[in-house]
Amino acid sequence: MKEDNLKILLAGEGGQGVQVIAEILNNTAYKAGLESIYIPNYGVEQRGGVSLAYLQLSKNPIAYPKFKIADILVVLCERAINRVKNYSNRKTKIINGIGFVEKVEEHNLSPRTYNMMILGLLTEFLPLDNGLVLKTMEEKFKKKNIPAELLNQNKQAFLLGRGLAVRLPRYAKKLASVPIKDHRKWPTFVKTSSDKPKITIKINPQYCKSCGICIYKCPTNALHFSEKITGIYGAPITEVDIKKCIGCGMCESVCPDTAIEVEKEKS
Numbered sequence: 001m002k003e004d005n006l007k008i009l010l011a012g013e014g015g016q017g018v019q020v021i022a023e024i025l026n027n028t029a030y031k032a033g034l035e036s037i038y039i040p041n042y043g044v045e046q047r048g049g050v051s052l053a054y055l056q057l058s059k060n061p062i063a064y065p066k067f068k069i070a071d072i073l074v075v076l077c078e079r080a081i082n083r084v085k086n087y088s089n090r091k092t093k094i095i096n097g098i099g100f101v102e103k104v105e106e107h108n109l110s111p112r113t114y115n116m117m118i119l120g121l122l123t124e125f126l127p128l129d130n131g132l133v134l135k136t137m138e139e140k141f142k143k144k145n146i147p148a149e150l151l152n153q154n155k156q157a158f159l160l161g162r163g164l165a166v167r168l169p170r171y172a173k174k175l176a177s178v179p180i181k182d183h184r185k186w187p188t189f190v191k192t193s194s195d196k197p198k199i200t201i202k203i204n205p206q207y208c209k210s211c212g213i214c215i216y217k218c219p220t221n222a223l224h225f226s227e228k229i230t231g232i233y234g235a236p237i238t239e240v241d242i243k244k245c246i247g248c249g250m251c252e253s254v255c256p257d258t259a260i261e262v263e264k265e266k267s
């Protein structure tokens with residue numbers, strides 16, 4: 001593998017099978033003798049949220065499961081774009097799965113195989129043997145006792161994805177132009193410190209499920225529940241007292257729903 005540590009972020013609707021893709025790649029990497037860490041983030045998909053999977057592959061031990069910038073960003077639904085666009089930079093390879101949604105049905109495959117087509121497509125860009133990925137997929141589905149016909153269709157979808165990979169650049173360009181459909185128009189609450197180095201905290205109420213983990217973990221007690229503003233579950237969201245914040249990034253790291261972003265100016 002050229003990269004010391006390959007960071008992959010997958011994002012889709014709950015039920016699209018993002019986590020299954022990540023689990024198969026994680027298990028394949030393990031079999032191939034690589035270090036691999038996978039952390040799911042189910043978000044609030046029971047209310048129509050976005051499901052994320054953070055995956056890292058490396059020849060060396062991996063320090064921490066989450067990351068800020070992905071080497072490969074895979075997006076499977078329009079709504080996920082807004083959620084994950086900050087995880088990319090100029091070097092990030094973007095796989096816009098949205099452009100492939102119809103492909104499985106065009107090939108007379110079940111819509112349930114969509115994620116395996118994306119897996120085949122993604123595998124083209126990974127330091128993993130395709131045959132080993134396919135074998136791991138088969139093992140996983142056999143354990144789940146899925147019908148032989150559906151297993152066969154999943155294998156065909158995987159091969160279809162590998163074929164499509166050669167046309168990827170044409171589709172990848174689409175990502176930037178896909179409209180973001182968030183009808184709720186949630187605001188983002190931004191606070192910036194006046195002292196140097198400048199610290200900015202952004203809180204996205206549509207993702208905050210009011211679990212309180214960030215408040216518990218903040219080393220300076222800079223976070224508290226709002227008395228006025230509610231989030232996705234109608235419960236109070238987190239607010240920050242920016243004067244107490246030291247920009248350590250702990251809240252961003254522990255938030256299971258990527259509801260907080262921390263930016264600290266380099267001094």
Ligand code: SF4
Binds near residue numbers: 222240
């Ligand atoms: S960046 Fe650190 S100090 Fe600031 S709110 Fe988050 S956890 Fe607290």
Ligand code: SF4
Binds near residue numbers: 211237255256257
């Ligand atoms: S911002 Fe805090 S309270 Fe809200 S989901 Fe994240 S960790 Fe939980």
